[in-house]
Amino acid sequence: MLDKKGRRFFFTHRQMQQLVLTNDRLRQSNGSALRELRRVGRPNLTSKIYKEAGICLEMVAAQIIGVLQFREEILISAREQGAVEFVIFEVRPMCGDCTAPPEELEDHLGEEVPAPDPAHYPELDHLIELAQRIGGRLWSGSIPRKPLPAAFSKGLRRLRGALLKQRRHLRETTLARPRTRIEFRVPSDNSCSRCHKEMKIPDPDLPELQGGHHEK
Numbered sequence: 001m002l003d004k005k006g007r008r009f010f011f012t013h014r015q016m017q018q019l020v021l022t023n024d025r026l027r028q029s030n031g032s033a034l035r036e037l038r039r040v041g042r043p044n045l046t047s048k049i050y051k052e053a054g055i056c057l058e059m060v061a062a063q064i065i066g067v068l069q070f071r072e073e074i075l076i077s078a079r080e081q082g083a084v085e086f087v088i089f090e091v092r093p094m095c096g097d098c099t100a101p102p103e104e105l106e107d108h109l110g111e112e113v114p115a116p117d118p119a120h121y122p123e124l125d126h127l128i129e130l131a132q133r134i135g136g137r138l139w140s141g142s143i144p145r146k147p148l149p150a151a152f153s154k155g156l157r158r159l160r161g162a163l164l165k166q167r168r169h170l171r172e173t174t175l176a177r178p179r180t181r182i183e184f185r186v187p188s189d190n191s192c193s194r195c196h197k198e199m200k201i202p203d204p205d206l207p208e209l210q211g212g213h214h215e216k
Contacts, residue, residue, distance in 0.1 A: 011078045011113075018074055020114045025067050026166060027120055030127055033060045033159055037127070040152070041134050047149050054152030061155070061162040068162075068169050075113070075173065098194035113173045121170070128163045131156060 011019075040053045135156055138148060191198055 011074075015074050015078055016114060019071065022067050022071050023114065023116045023120065026064065027117065027123065029060050029063045029067070030123055030163075030166075033057060033163070034123075034127055034130070036060070037130050037134055041130075041137075047147070050152040051149040054149060054155030057155035057159040058151070061158040064162040064166055068165060071169065071173075094194055095192040095197055097197075098192055116170055121167075124163065124167055124170075128160070128167065131160050131163065135160070 036053050036056050040050060
């Protein structure tokens with residue numbers, strides 16, 4: 001695929017597996033944040049609970065940022081390997097005495113970034129909205145509380161930033177398939193590509209004789 005600047009990606013099988021794993025880790029971190037936000041949305045909580053929640057939210061935010069940084073490193077590596085705009089496939093014949101080499105399935109030219117689970121986006125949107133709503137209610141005074149500990153304000157602020165960065169990252173890496181230029185080349189000679197022995201290629205315009213010679 002191409003990134004938002006039109007540069008091509010080239011993923012190895014290992015990198016594809018790592019990207020799929022990071023999608024799962026992001027959803028796990030989002031689930032942890034959701035549980036903590038639901039806990040602090042209740043009234044009459046102590047300053048200790050808010051402080052603990054703030055520390056937890058800051059840790060979750062750090063986890064999300066760490067996963068996104070890891071994904072960026074994979075994309076940078078794939079982008080550096082993907083400086084190919086034109087793909088050529090050369091078709092070579094092979095005689096019946098030779099064995100074809102095993103296929104190499106390690107690399108994927110022009111592969112798309114593995115798409116997140118369809119539920120990932122609505123879950124993330126709901127989480128961002130919940131974080132905004134809880135922050136607004138707490139600071140507006142609609143939820144009775146004592147003065148908020150600085151740790152909670154810091155944790156909630158960092159979580160919102162991490163969630164917004166996550167949504168932006170996922171949207172930027174979910175793009176359309178590239179239009180890769182592909183050309184197939186067939187050699188003019190009839191030699192085997194393995195042993196280089198001359199091969200007899202039947203003429204498709206001539207009828208094939210079956211069952212030996214025809215008698216008049």
